[in-house]
Amino acid sequence: MIRAYLTFLYRCFRLSFVGTAGYYLWMFALSVVSLLGLNAYCKQFVHGMGVTGMTDHVSWGLYIANFAFFVGMAASAAMLVIPVYVYRNRELSHLVIFAQLLAVATIIMSLLFVVVDLGRPDRFHHMMLRFNFPISMLTWDVISLNGYLLLNLHICGYLIYAAYRRREPTKLFYIPFVMVAIIWAFSTQLVEAFLYCGLGGRPFWNSAVIAPRLVASAFAAGPSILILALHVIATSTDYRVPEQAFLTLRNIVRVAMAASFFLLMSELFTEFYTDSAHVASARYLFMGLDGRSGLVAWIWTALSLNAIGLVILFTPASKSRGFLLTACAMMIVGVWIEKGMGLVIPAFIPSPLGEIVEYAPTLNEWLVTAGIAAFGFLVFTILVRVTIPVLSGKLAFDRPYDPSGNDEDSPNSAASGAAGA
Amino acid sequence: MNIRIHEGGSAGAEVTRRSFLRTGTAVAGGMAALAAALSPLKDLNPAEEFSIEKFIQKHYKEMTPDDMKGALDRIAREVEHRYKVRPEVRDMRPKAGVEFVYALNLSRCIGCRKCVYACVEENNQSRAPEIQYIRVIEMPRGTLDLEKGNHHYERPTVPDADHFYMPVQCHQCANPPCVKVCPVEATWQDDDGITVIDYDWCIGCRYCEAACPYWARRFNFVKPEIPEADINKDMGYLSNRPRPKGVVEKCHFCLHRTREGRLPACLEACPTGARKFGNVLDPKSEVSQILKTKRVFVLKEEVGTLPRFFYYFDERYPRSLDPEAKQVALSLGYTPGAGGWTPPAGDPARAEVSR
Numbered sequence: 001m002i003r004a005y006l007t008f009l010y011r012c013f014r015l016s017f018v019g020t021a022g023y024y025l026w027m028f029a030l031s032v033v034s035l036l037g038l039n040a041y042c043k044q045f046v047h048g049m050g051v052t053g054m055t056d057h058v059s060w061g062l063y064i065a066n067f068a069f070f071v072g073m074a075a076s077a078a079m080l081v082i083p084v085y086v087y088r089n090r091e092l093s094h095l096v097i098f099a100q101l102l103a104v105a106t107i108i109m110s111l112l113f114v115v116v117d118l119g120r121p122d123r124f125h126h127m128m129l130r131f132n133f134p135i136s137m138l139t140w141d142v143i144s145l146n147g148y149l150l151l152n153l154h155i156c157g158y159l160i161y162a163a164y165r166r167r168e169p170t171k172l173f174y175i176p177f178v179m180v181a182i183i184w185a186f187s188t189q190l191v192e193a194f195l196y197c198g199l200g201g202r203p204f205w206n207s208a209v210i211a212p213r214l215v216a217s218a219f220a221a222g223p224s225i226l227i228l229a230l231h232v233i234a235t236s237t238d239y240r241v242p243e244q245a246f247l248t249l250r251n252i253v254r255v256a257m258a259a260s261f262f263l264l265m266s267e268l269f270t271e272f273y274t275d276s277a278h279v280a281s282a283r284y285l286f287m288g289l290d291g292r293s294g295l296v297a298w299i300w301t302a303l304s305l306n307a308i309g310l311v312i313l314f315t316p317a318s319k320s321r322g323f324l325l326t327a328c329a330m331m332i333v334g335v336w337i338e339k340g341m342g343l344v345i346p347a348f349i350p351s352p353l354g355e356i357v358e359y360a361p362t363l364n365e366w367l368v369t370a371g372i373a374a375f376g377f378l379v380f381t382i383l384v385r386v387t388i389p390v391l392s393g394k395l396a397f398d399r400p401y402d403p404s405g406n407d408e409d410s411p412n413s414a415a416s417g418a419a420g421a
Numbered sequence: 422m423n424i425r426i427h428e429g430g431s432a433g434a435e436v437t438r439r440s441f442l443r444t445g446t447a448v449a450g451g452m453a454a455l456a457a458a459l460s461p462l463k464d465l466n467p468a469e470e471f472s473i474e475k476f477i478q479k480h481y482k483e484m485t486p487d488d489m490k491g492a493l494d495r496i497a498r499e500v501e502h503r504y505k506v507r508p509e510v511r512d513m514r515p516k517a518g519v520e521f522v523y524a525l526n527l528s529r530c531i532g533c534r535k536c537v538y539a540c541v542e543e544n545n546q547s548r549a550p551e552i553q554y555i556r557v558i559e560m561p562r563g564t565l566d567l568e569k570g571n572h573h574y575e576r577p578t579v580p581d582a583d584h585f586y587m588p589v590q591c592h593q594c595a596n597p598p599c600v601k602v603c604p605v606e607a608t609w610q611d612d613d614g615i616t617v618i619d620y621d622w623c624i625g626c627r628y629c630e631a632a633c634p635y636w637a638r639r640f641n642f643v644k645p646e647i648p649e650a651d652i653n654k655d656m657g658y659l660s661n662r663p664r665p666k667g668v669v670e671k672c673h674f675c676l677h678r679t680r681e682g683r684l685p686a687c688l689e690a691c692p693t694g695a696r697k698f699g700n701v702l703d704p705k706s707e708v709s710q711i712l713k714t715k716r717v718f719v720l721k722e723e724v725g726t727l728p729r730f731f732y733y734f735d736e737r738y739p740r741s742l743d744p745e746a747k748q749v750a751l752s753l754g755y756t757p758g759a760g761g762w763t764p765p766a767g768d769p770a771r772a773e774v775s776r
Contacts, residue, residue: 031451035458042461048666049625050550050643059630059640119625119640119667122471123605126624130480130606138604138628200724201598201634280568352636352721353556353589354567 004397008164011400012386019385022236030378037371040364041116049119051364057357058348060117062365065340066372067113069221070106071192072214072339074148076222077103078185079252085178094391095245098233099226100156101383103185107149109376114141116368137195144184144191151181156387164390165397189215196347204281204347207270213263214339219256220306221335223249224328229384231325239388250324254313257306257331264303284356285346292349294358298341305334469503480606481619481659489658492621496662503663504647508654510662513680515613521674521729522614522701523685524711525588528735529695532557532579532586539690540590543675544661545653547645554639554672555590555687590687591616591637591672592720592728599629599638608669614729615674617659623668630669634724638671674698701729714745 019027044051054061080099083089115121133139155177162169193211200206227249234241271282285295312318312327350356361369389395474495479488493510500508537555546552558570561584570587580586597616600608607622608629630638644666656662657677664670675685679698688696699706708731711717715733750757754765 031454035454038455039458039461042459046461046464048641048643052642054642056630056636056639059627114626117626119627119642119669120623120665122476123622123624126480126605126607126622130622132604132606136602136604136628138602138626142604199598199602199632200726201632201721277566277568348631350568352567352634353558353572354570355572355636 004165005161008161008397011395015386015389015395016382020236023381023385027378027381030374030381033374034371034378037368037374040367040371043364044116044368045121051362053360053362053365055357055359057351057355058345058359060344060348061359062340062361062369063113063117065344066369067110067117068192068214068344069336069339070110070113070376071145071188072218072335073106073222073225074103074110074145074152075185075188075215076218076226077152078182079219079223079256080226080249081178081182081185083248085175086182089248091242092245092248095230095241097156097159097387097391098229098384100152100181101387102222102226102229102380103152104149104156104383105376105380107145107152108379109372110145111149112372112375113369116372137191137198140191141195144188148181148184148188151177151184155181160387160390163393164395166393186215189218196343201352202347203278205343207267209263209267210343213260213267214343216256216260216263217335217339220253220260221332223252223256224331224335227253227328228325228332229380231321233384233388237388239392246321246324247319250313250318253328253331254310257310257313260335261306261310280350281346284349285342289350290356292356292358294360295341295346295349298337302334302337302342305330306338309334475621478621480622482606482609493658496656496658500652500656500663504649504652506649506652506654508652508656508662510656510658511677512658513660513677515611515615515680517612518702519613519700520702521593521679521698522708522712523593523674523730524697524708524715524717525730525732526695526697526735527585527587527732529693530557530580530586530588531693531695532559532574532581532584533692535690535692536588536687536696539686540672542651543653543678543686545647545656545663546670547641547647547664548651549646550643552639552641552645552670554637554670555588556636557586557588559584560587587732589635589637589720590730591674592635592726592730593672593674595727595729596725598632598634598724598726602628602632604628611676613680615676616671617673617676618669618671619659620662620664620668620670625667625669627669634721634726635728638669640669641666 052061052063077096077099080092081096084092084096115124118124127139127142131139133143155174158174159169190211193214196202196205197207197210227246230241230245230249233239268282268286271279280289283289284292285299287293288296309327309330312323312330315323317323318327345359349358386395393399474491478484478492484492489512493512496510497508500506500510534555534557537553537557540546540554541548541552544554546554556572558567558572559574559581560567560570567587574581574584593610593614593616595610595614597610600610600616603609604626605622605624607624608616608618610616625640627640630640641664645664647663652663653661655677657673660673660675660677675683675687679685685696685698688698697707697711699708701708701712703709711733712731715735717731717733719728719731747757750762755762756765757763
């Protein structure tokens with residue numbers, strides 16, 4: 001039993017080193033960027049957080065911004081789980097696994113972004129020794145992220161292994177976890193929002209609409225990433241992705257992005273019509289304050305990308321794959337900016353004592369960020385790469401991964417052997 | 422394109438020389454790249470940065486007296502090693518029946534920043550980069566909106582007639598948001614009202630810095646630099662011992678001084694007597710008198726942090742509202758009325774007051 005499982009893991013491990021030239025190139029590029037990130041992090045570890053652009057004024061920056069974004073991506077797996085398990089849309093059932101694999105990869109990224117933001121990562125174990133639960137929202141976050149990671153690992157791990165053993169999965173072993181994971185996904189967003197909106201000293205965050213905004217923008221950007229990932233899977237592997245998957249996801253993105261705009265408008269009205277002293281951060285973000293306007297170009301770029309993407313999705317043009325992918329790519333970038341530069345940084349500007357100190361990430365910070373992102377995509381690629389042959393029955397307990405020779409729809413093995421060299 | 426599952430060369434028992442070389446080159450290349458990525462770690466001084474002793478040190482509240490003795494010895498050793506002076510490091514505990522508050526007279530403060538520099542010297546704060554716990558804001562008359570203040574005023578002489586000066590430091594809140602958010606309980610409020618930080622426990626997440634409405638906390642983004650000659654050898658575990666990089670620090674009301682009856686360094690440095698400090702539980706203390714008799718306010722009262730740092734102006738209450746004066750008047754038989762206080766009949770002050 002355990003032996004069979006270890007064999008499964010070993011076969012998956014071996015399989016992750018096998019692929020087309022494109023696969024090797026992609027993995028090579030991701031590895032290089034990951035290592036650049038590791039190198040940059042080592043510098044930060046030795047010299048301190050001074051190598052970042054953060055200051056006592058803007059004490060959270062690019063890392064926490066990306067953390068906010070990727071937690072949202074992880075939660076959005078639920079958006080595919082709900083149609084399948086709650087509305088019984090069986091056609092998409094396999095695709096849920098890809099959504100959950102994406103969740104696994106993005107939670108790993110989120111956790112890494114928190115770790116690189118710590119000034120004393122060597123004291124991480126203090127978290128286990130004096131855990132300020134339930135008072136500190138950060139402890140809730142630790143539980144919510146690790147719990148969500150375990151849930152997703154269990155669900156997709158179980159389903160994939162069942163397919164590998166050529167067994168029908170036992171409902172009892174995964175359906176309850178799926179239901180918990182759906183609720184858990186929302187709670188990760190809630191906890192993430194509570195991290196910010198419970199701080200009375202930061203009026204920009206001290207808003208009840210932060211949680212719904214996080215959910216809405218995440219459920220727009222997450223399924224957008226899935227659309228791109230499914231497109232790549234559909235075109236570069238022989239795995240058949242039903243067209244309906246794209247249409248379902250498109251509907252989800254459309255509604256979520258519309259809701260996101262609705263909530264943004266509510267927020268903007270409250271801030272600017274009231275025009276109290278609390279508007280300072282929002283003014284800095286959207287218009288600049290006292291001649292300082294470091295975020296203005298970012299936020300208008302983000303809102304333009306989101307708006308254009310949304311308009312495309314509401315036109316019939318989005319039924320064509322090209323337009324759909326363009327709209328999704330625009331929204332991913334738009335939400336990434338809106339959640340990062342738009343949600344985290346302006347809360348620190350002006351400072352609680354009224355100083356305006358701007359923030360710009362350093363090269364080192366960008367490298368660490370890119371490294372974590374690349375590592376996350378590396379994990380996701382490997383997970384997808386080993387899952388596809390399992391789901392399509394080409395890799396199973398009684399069928400070790402097979403050189404392409406025996407496969408009727410594969411070209412000769414010499415070609416792929418050369419590609420691998 | 423199709424998936425091509427190809428077992429590069431190792432299919433069956435056949436391992437060709439070519440595939441072996443190829444795999445070997447790939448593994449060697451990967452290892453070299455990994456080593457290159459990790460190379461900045463060679464600048465690390467593990468002996469100075471890490472030790473088993475520090476790694477297994479318990480949380481402040483869990484330390485036995487022996488544990489604490491060991492920790493204080495270690496700190497003294499480290500300071501001696503780095504700064505060539507033997508410090509006296511103590512663990513000062515709060516005293517029963519004491520709750521410290523600070524009161525700052527805005528009518529008297531002239532904005533000279535002597536408190537800022539006295540604090541830096543007393544508390545072994547980093548000189549490069551500069552870390553300061555006190556921020557003096559030059560405020561235009563007619564507003565308390567901090568965004569209208571100037572943090573970086575440079576004048577040949579102070580005070581400027583058109584401004585008043587507002588020093589801000591940790592307010593030692595009774596409802597401190599920084600303590601709430603700390604995930605590892607590295608910061609807490611002691612019984613005498615001082616919020617302290619265990620610098621050996623802080624993980625450097627800076628959540629407290631984000632939570633503080635008074636911008637009181639500072640983070641050691643790099644290793645703090647203090648000239649050997651400037652080290653203050655009188656050190657407290659929870660206060661002014663040198664901090665490592667990557668942890669948060671802030672004003673602690675000079676607890677290594679105040680917990681043994683001395684006054685904070687900022688107060689002693691103040692040339693105008695604008696700073697008052699004491700035990701609010703002692704009704705005879707100066708701060709108790711100030712809270713009773715002056716027009717006192719706290720900064721950002723609306724955020725609900727209940728600061729123990731009060732600002733006031735010299736002027737007393739209008740006599741009709743002065744609670745002390747009211748007690749005196751009532752005891753003398755005066756009666757309150759719409760037009761002011763009426764003295765008892767036959768009192769020579771009657772004509773005076775009614776005018």
